[in-house]
Amino acid sequence: MSKMLTGLLCLALPFIPQNAFAQVDYPVGSVRIIVPANPGGGTDAAARIFADYFQRNSDAVTAVVNQAAGGGVVAAQTVSTANPDGATLLFFHAAFHTANLSGNSPFKWDQFTPIATVTESNEVYAVRVDTPYNTLADLIAAAKANPNTMSIGTQLGGTTQVKAQALNAAAGNTMRIVDAGTESDRVTALLGGQIDVISMSVGVARQYVKAGQMKALAVMNKVPDATAPEIPTTVSQGVDISLPLVQTVYGPKDMDPAAIAAIEALIKQMGEDQAFKALVEKQGQTVALRNATGTSQFLSNEYATIQSYFTK
Template identity: 85%
Template sequence: MLKLLKTLLCAALPFVPQAALAQVDYPTESVRIIVPANPGGGTDAAARIFAEYFQRNSDAVTAVVNQAAGGGVVAAQTVGTASPDGATLLFFHAAFHTANLSGNSPFKWDQFTPVATVTESNEVYAVRADTPYDTLDQLIEAAKAKPNTMSIGTQLGGTTQVKAQALNVAAGETMRIVDAGTESDRVAALLGSQVDVISMSVGSAKQYVAAGQMKALAVMNEVPDVTAPEIPTTISQGIDISLPLVQTVYGPKDMDPAAIAAIEALIAQMGEDPEFKALVEKQGQTLALRDAAATAEFLDTEYATMQSYFAN
């Protein structure tokens, strides 16, 4: 029945020509991909692209399950207590680390099996269009010239807190960090002159820049964003901040090596598939493919980076 369901679902999902890709044998007939986010956001979109590709190119039926409750705690518990056979996976990003570091979650990344990274997306530092700052360096110099007068709007306990702290460190800790809520709340606070700078998604920033309401001073990455190459990076401006939001796949502790190997095979195929790359970029993301060993190394570094900013 599951194989029949997969066949019917595959027929309904337009994607890469099946003949162009090798089918990967997976050790379980079905896979639940647990997403600690509500439907409709960037993490959910990335998870669904991954799930669709997984189902198209393996013999397993996939289902995305959204478990946003508890800021990721419920989802982590679901996966952490699941069988290690590969039938239950976690799909999340650096908020997994910040929840742990802020004391909001008992779960740390190394309590799970790192399997792969799939995509990444960027955020920018944005200011109002009527400010005199055209570069991140100008903003930082202004903050240093008048300590404790400039504020950064963020969401405490989330990844934007790290981004705010990173900017504050670059400014010699002369800026005030203000809890301004979700991205929509931060945008309202910025446009209402309640804060001086915020971090926000590239896609949203482009809309406000086009409307003449904001300036996007820098993409927080080493390389330009593919959807907004005109926005300079932090690194290109001499500011050592690189904090892309990397979507990562985890399994329960001691996950079946056969399941890991199968997902690694899918990851390798993704890197050779131009249609998959185009689909990811259409969602405002870029490929960031790593196998299990490289993912573990990346997560160790990512967690340490987050930890260093929480210490400030």
């Protein structure tokens, strides 16, 4: 890695004191971490935290490479055709599944080597503050009582489409799913009264709740969000929706077992490193660490869950 790139990465992340963990031997000297997202978002932030930890705690240098074109297809192509020696990794989340299931990408998770999960973040279902809905049950009951009159704003083809489909299924398919664009576009449409409910990140939702413009009805998870424990979960309200956005590390098919073992060693250290946990939570995410076996099982379940909403 060049001195300039190393410097930029250090500027992008808070300083973490060097820990006492042993340096992990990695089978190649440099690693490209391919991120199918633009710089500055949650996926990019998580990837840079992972890359920085990787570099500080192993004998390899790392570089984050953003390849947002094609909704993840370009990044997946880069990794699928790379040498499986561990020098090229993919860092992505459930949008990998939605792109495949919606026909926008030929790549499926099991065409790669699942290695680890690193962090997760949550979204909430939010409504305007002037609505009568104070719980998810209130919203669902209103939708069922007035079929095809309430709309969910989403971005078609993305993970928010799945979250909209999940809510609509819980409401007996009585709601309309509307393509309302990016999160900022959805917020504008919600506040402007063009749509009735949206999914949005916990951090952004809390800002609008604090400003007295929105109500956050539910976090889409089985457990409360560590950064917003005051928001009830979907499951606690009797709605079986759990769709956290889990950042996952993949390699090319048949990746070198030595590289997998080395990354698993780093994942184990992350779980014991309180400074790593604090940095992740500062970014509005939580630590969600799995080894290669656990990641394969998680992805199989995650894909099946998302696939079920595409067929409802």
